[in-house]
Amino acid sequence: MERAGRRAVERVLARLAAPGEGPVHVACTPEELDKEWREPPPEEGADLADLVDRLADSALTAGMRSDHPRCFAFVPSAGTFPAVLADALGAAFLAVPGAWLVGSGATQLELVTVEWLCALLELPEGSGGLFVSGGSEANLVALTVARDSRLGGDPRGARAYCSDQAHPSVARALHILGFSRDQLVVLPADASLRLPVDELARRVAADRAAGLRPFAVVATAGTTSTGAIDPLPELAAVCRAEGLWLHTDGALGAVARISDPGRALLAGLEASDSVTVDPHKWLFQPYDIGCLLLREPGLLRDSFALTRHSLDVDAGYLSASTRPAPGDATDPVNLSDHGVQLSRGPRALKLWLSLKTFGVRAFREAVADGMRRAAHAGERIAAHPGLELTSPPSLCVVTFRHRPPGLPPGPELDAVQGHISRTVVASGDAMILPTRVRGEQVLRLCTINPRATDADVDAALDLVAAIGDQLSSGTRDSGHGPLG
Known part of the structure; x- marks a missing residue:
């Protein structure tokens, strides 16, 4: 019990000490996870410390890392070490x-x-x-x-x-x-x-x-x-x-x-x-x-x-x-x-x-900082020629989209946002998902993570702009729409 407990604590500390290491999202197909984890109920036991390592190396890392400083999808929880101990x-x-x-x-x-x-x-x-x-x-x-x-x-x-x-x-x-x-x-x-x-x-x-x-x-x-x-x-x-x-x-x-x-x-x-x-x-x-x-x-x-x-x-x-x-x-x-x-x-x-x-003061400051980061994102988006705000920053949320030159609102522009989101997620460098505002598909940032910085916001927006610009460049070269 002591050996397995120490192993679990070591894995927890390593995880919490480096929230920005590794990809924001680890993609796994249902077939891959089914192959790795589906088995009959075990009749005999196994070494607990080894099982802790297996969980920490695979099942618990599959999917989105919500405490990553460049995870801006959903409303990502950052977690605290005291809360881990409390649980x-x-x-x-x-x-x-x-x-x-x-x-x-x-x-x-x-x-x-x-x-x-x-x-x-x-x-x-x-x-x-x-x-x-x-x-x-x-x-x-x-x-x-x-x-x-x-x-x-x-x-x-x-x-x-x-x-x-x-x-x-x-x-x-x-x-x-x-x-x-x-x-x-x-x-x-x-x-x-x-x-x-x-x-x-x-x-x-x-x-x-x-x-x-x-x-x-x-x-x-x-x-x-x-x-x-x-x-x-x-x-x-x-x-x-x-x-x-x-x-x-x-x-x-x-x-x-x-x-x-x-x-x-x-x-x-x-x-x-x-x-x-x-x-x-x-x-x-x-x-x-x-x-x-x-x-x-x-x-x-x-x-x-x-x-x-x-x-x-x-x-x-x-x-x-x-x-x-x-x-x-x-x-x-x-x-x-x-x-x-x-x-x-x-x-x-x-x-x-x-x-x-x-103490409450630390939480007050962290909440205020999340609001300030959303405002910073709004300013960066408004200043970028290829991006446009679709709703102003409110609390910790801002929505926007990439706007290729000459492409009006409609299904094709909506599809561009979906393509950008999928490409961002697949890169593992950030996590940005789409939503719908006034019937149009847009991109959304939620900036509550207290470990995130303005540099993380900037990196995510730069990634969106680069993917969008690459898509627009391909469009001009082929003479077709952004997605073919």
Whole structure:
């Protein structure tokens, strides 16, 4: 055990010490991985240290290295060493913050860390919440509470609202909850790619007049494609006037509020009834750790308490593990009554240890630096004759495209961006993926990695420009379009 443990620690330290070494992406086909890893269940054991090496050399390195400083795809987590230690400690001690009886220490750390997040995001006094797997689960739990709070268990005629820039997990959550697709009203985003307040108010009024039952609005604080922030104060005013639940999906952008440049951008976040936060994004934690914060955290128990859902009058052994002991002055907190999971790992531990190790100031500065890097990328793109911005830098996201001379917007220009992205990824020198903005395919940079520098951004943009210029040069020489 000691030899294998040392080997694992050595491999972890080597990995974390050199995030910029090696390719950003290691491509493997399903056939290659199937050939290497598919086998019958092993009847006999093997040497653990050797297995650690095999995993570190192959399976765990296949795919994208999200902590690489030139990985600008998706919303790449950078990870922290304290978080790695926290995950190992939690697994070794089998910490389970479900029932207080089982994991009181882990539960207390989760409660404290939730309080920290509420304070950092300047949410109202008394706010609370729960750590979950990620933004998808946070949105699901939030919409469950919204349904129970606003509809009283009767979903007939219900309507929820979001923009067409909202994350698909919103639609999936409503599907899981049993709502039909037409019960989610998807409004086209405005020219700034935000949820249009006037159109929302008009549609809510029209739906009420038609006998329908509006109950929730999902705003986005940092859309995945462009980083756009919906107008939170104005949306909150509509929701207050109409008695609607306002859920803000801040999986990407809510954490920007802890930084000086992001604080004003997130004005109005405190008016939300619930907020999704993903620490495995802009708080640099390894997967998985999401969080749902609520103005009235007691509503979680109303929806999820085991006593509500028990199939036995006494709830058997579960009630024995969650009810207070005779003479206890206070009821213990059982987080298994607050969400979907009964058995749950100590996700908060990694964030608690990271915040204690580095201090909040380091995170504030890292978040601000990610925003500054996006602005730097925007300036470089705007100054380059072969590149053009397709949406301005917002939070840590900027979108752009290569524009060959004389090629108008359309399918051929879209195909150019796809070709450039595939070529960049195949090179292993950077990771840039496409998205769609206003119906057109563009390239996207997400600059949250605190290990990235302006030089890394410049290198990625230079690579895009070089590939695009090479494509344009081939076009001029052949007399055909950019792709043949």
